[in-house]
Amino acid sequence: MEFPFDVDALLPERITVLDQHLRPPARRPGTTTPARVDLQQQIMTIVDELGKASAKAQHLPAPITSASRMQSNRHVIYVLKDTSARPAGKGAIIGFLKVGYKKLFVLDDREAHNEVEPLCILDFYIHESVQRHGHGQELFHYMLQKERVEPHQLAIDRPSPKLLKFLNKHYNLETTVPQVNNFVIFEGFFAHQHRPPAPSLRATRHSRAAAADPTPAAPARKLPPKRAEGDIKPYSSSDREFLKVAVEPPWPLNRAPRRATPPAHPPPRSSSLGNSPDRGPLRPFVPEQELLRSLRLCPPHPTARLLLATDPGGSPAQRRRTSSLPRSDESRY
Numbered sequence: 486m487e488f489p490f491d492v493d494a495l496l497p498e499r500i501t502v503l504d505q506h507l508r509p510p511a512r513r514p515g516t517t518t519p520a521r522v523d524l525q526q527q528i529m530t531i532v533d534e535l536g537k538a539s540a541k542a543q544h545l546p547a548p549i550t551s552a553s554r555m556q557s558n559r560h561v562i563y564v565l566k567d568t569s570a571r572p573a574g575k576g577a578i579i580g581f582l583k584v585g586y587k588k589l590f591v592l593d594d595r596e597a598h599n600e601v602e603p604l605c606i607l608d609f610y611i612h613e614s615v616q617r618h619g620h621g622q623e624l625f626h627y628m629l630q631k632e633r634v635e636p637h638q639l640a641i642d643r644p645s646p647k648l649l650k651f652l653n654k655h656y657n658l659e660t661t662v663p664q665v666n667n668f669v670i671f672e673g674f675f676a677h678q679h680r681p682p683a684p685s686l687r688a689t690r691h692s693r694a695a696a697a698d699p700t701p702a703a704p705a706r707k708l709p710p711k712r713a714e715g716d717i718k719p720y721s722s723s724d725r726e727f728l729k730v731a732v733e734p735p736w737p738l739n740r741a742p743r744r745a746t747p748p749a750h751p752p753p754r755s756s757s758l759g760n761s762p763d764r765g766p767l768r769p770f771v772p773e774q775e776l777l778r779s780l781r782l783c784p785p786h787p788t789a790r791l792l793l794a795t796d797p798g799g800s801p802a803q804r805r806r807t808s809s810l811p812r813s814d815e816s817r818y
């Protein structure tokens with residue numbers, strides 16, 4: 486991906502690590518230094534454009550990576566530059582990998598809930614023209630070293646089929662532990678104690694270039710105490726959840742139309758994957774709070790008033806029925 490400014494001078498190293506501050510890395514000695522604010526604007530442009538390209542590649546309705554989302558989350562983005570483009574001019578960007586720690590409730594192989602905070606793969610993109618050239622692996626490998634995690638310790642936010650193949654090929658990750666949320670974890674996830682965030686995610690003060698960053702040892706982070714089964718909601722917030730809200734028409738238009746016939750290409754489902762890697766069009770969705778708010782704001786229809794007046798017991802009973810729905814079903818509508 487090319488930009489109208491000098492990417493090569495902006496990102497001196499082949500891989501640049503950016504945190505929520507999106508600070509431009511130190512420039513090579515001898516290069517002219519434009520105003521800091523201009524450099525940051527350039528960094529933001531790169532992140533925005535990479536996010537858009539990734540969304541397009543994944544057929545998402547909106548980018549899940551952008552400068553503004555980076556600034557409001559403690560995520561880290563690894564940006565890979567094309568060093569071969571250097572002599573030609575302004576350089577180019579090959580792709581990026583976005584990771585972040587998230588608190589998740591995950592099921593183990595005995596279907597017990599566990600509260601964990603693994604490093605999650607949130608977004609990953611290599612430019613179409615250079616996919617299957619080993620760049621994805623280069624970036625992924627660099628990230629694993631930097632964050633000091635093993636591949637089986639990761640949770641993946643709705644992996645695409647390409648990413649599943651990638652993980653299988655390069656890291657032998659194949660058998661998943663079924664989940665009821667959007668994250669995919671692999672066999673071996675529970676085999677080792679999770680290690681803490683590496684400094685690239687903990688010390689998020691500075692964007693750092695690849696070469697000049699020896700990674701010091703990190704202290705262990707305690708996992709939260711295991712909760713009683715009843716306290717745990719069997720879902721966890723995916724970074725992609727906001728996409729469902731973004732495409733949401735107002736109630737009651739948000740009800741999914743009933744299909745007379747099954748879809749020609751049903752989303753891939755396998756017993757080992759649960760429903761996580763479904764990357765088809767996102768279903769219309771109203772978060773519970775959103776729905777309650779709109780119901781509160783909405784004056785009752787005259788017929789509803791009449792029904793309420795004549796059937797005082799109906800409403801609470803209905804409420805009870807609704808709230809006893811399993812969470813996963815509730816969130817579909």
Ligand SMILES: CC(=O)SCCNC(=O)CCNC(=O)[C@H](O)C(C)(C)COP(=O)(O)OP(=O)(O)OC[C@H]1O[C@@H](n2cnc3c(N)ncnc32)[C@H](O)[C@@H]1OP(=O)(O)O
Pocket residue numbers: 539542543606607608609610611612615616617618619620621622623641642643644645646647648650651652654
């Ligand atoms: C949580 C998430 O981020 S999910 C979203 C993941 N991103 C995408 O799906 C966007 C589109 N895809 C891409 O950007 C890239 O293909 C990536 C990031 C998945 C992988 O990067 P690449 O540079 O292509 O990977 P790399 O060259 O290191 O490894 C190649 C392997 O990845 C897998 N792979 C990559 N592209 C494809 C493809 N089109 N079809 C099938 N498998 C593929 C294969 O296992 C491939 O090995 P093979 O060529 O021997 O079959």
